[in-house]
Amino acid sequence: MRRIGQGRTAEIYAYPSNQIMKLYHADFPTEAVQNEFRITEAVFQKGLPVPQARLYMDDATRKGIIFERIEGSTMLSLMIQEPVLIEELSRQMAVCHHSLHAQQDDEGALPTQKQILTGAIRNTSLLSEEDKALVITYLSTLPERKQICHGDFHPDNVMLNETRDQHWVIDWMTGMSGDPAGDVARSWVILMSGTLPEDADPAVHRGFELARNVMLNHYIQQYIQISGISRQELDAWILPVAAARLDERLPAVEADQLIKLVQDRIRLLK
Numbered sequence: 001m002r003r004i005g006q007g008r009t010a011e012i013y014a015y016p017s018n019q020i021m022k023l024y025h026a027d028f029p030t031e032a033v034q035n036e037f038r039i040t041e042a043v044f045q046k047g048l049p050v051p052q053a054r055l056y057m058d059d060a061t062r063k064g065i066i067f068e069r070i071e072g073s074t075m076l077s078l079m080i081q082e083p084v085l086i087e088e089l090s091r092q093m094a095v096c097h098h099s100l101h102a103q104q105d106d107e108g109a110l111p112t113q114k115q116i117l118t119g120a121i122r123n124t125s126l127l128s129e130e131d132k133a134l135v136i137t138y139l140s141t142l143p144e145r146k147q148i149c150h151g152d153f154h155p156d157n158v159m160l161n162e163t164r165d166q167h168w169v170i171d172w173m174t175g176m177s178g179d180p181a182g183d184v185a186r187s188w189v190i191l192m193s194g195t196l197p198e199d200a201d202p203a204v205h206r207g208f209e210l211a212r213n214v215m216l217n218h219y220i221q222q223y224i225q226i227s228g229i230s231r232q233e234l235d236a237w238i239l240p241v242a243a244a245r246l247d248e249r250l251p252a253v254e255a256d257q258l259i260k261l262v263q264d265r266i267r268l269l270k
């Protein structure tokens with residue numbers, strides 16, 4: 001099979017009948033793969049623009065999911081290939097994100113944002129127990145909502161067709177129901193501090209660093225404009241979202257930057 005993509009969790013191979021196979025790294029937890037299958041199915045059934053998950057596969061060594069294949073490119077690769085498009089694509093990213101948030105998880109098919117964030121904050125070894133307790137108490141004061149949230153919405157998880165008038169959102173492993181402001185805050189944190197895999201092409205790294213601030217400004221501005229949420233509502237979620245991200249196996253530079261952000265914001269709580 002021909003490899004057509006690679007992320008931090010999996011390799012993507014072309015598969016017969018206009019499908020792809022997402023093959024997870026060997027040590028990847030089964031439960032997380034099953035979650036991705038289940039959550040993708042749930043949001044697909046809601047009519048959201050996501051590739052259909054067709055089959056879950058588990059052999060002795062690796063787990064995989066067969067998905068409908070999307071003919072197109074990720075927003076990230078388009079931004080890097082054609083930097084003049086960055087502003088327009090960032091605004092389109094906001095429109096796409098907002099369209100997910102228009103739907104609610106009335107069936108309770110998805111895990112809740114507060115459960116996920118609380119679990120991750122409890123689990124991180126990069127904060128003291130006292131700081132974790134402060135952040136968790138603060139999180140409990142934030143709004144509780146049931147909108148569809150992606151949990152990892154960034155330009156490598158949105159694909160566009162060639163004419164750029166149709167989009168799909170991929171990679172739903174972290175899908176949850178919650179307050180869209182928290183989902184946008186998570187994208188803010190990723191765009192602000194996220195890095196590409198170390199083995200990515202140096203030109204791609206440079207392109208991403210140049211794009212970072214433009215992406216951040218245009219995406220956030222556009223989201224605020226179309227959703228009517230305020231910058232304060234969004235900002236309120238930065239602390240718990242950044243603290244929860246410390247539970248991911250982040251490269252050291254990212255972790256250091258986030259620890260500083262979290263500690264600055266905890267100081268403001270005290």
Ligand SMILES: Nc1ncnc2c1ncn2[C@@H]1O[C@H](COP(=O)(O)OP(=O)(O)O)[C@@H](O)[C@H]1O
Pocket residue numbers: 004005006007008009010011012020022051067068069070071074156157170171
């Ligand atoms: N359904 C799909 N159709 C076509 N390409 C895909 C599809 N799903 C993923 N890809 C490609 O594979 C890459 C990694 O997929 P993704 O699901 O985001 O994996 P990861 O969890 O490792 O980030 C994407 O950025 C995209 O280029």
Ligand SMILES: [Mg+2]
Pocket residue numbers: 007156157171
């Ligand atoms: Mg991805």
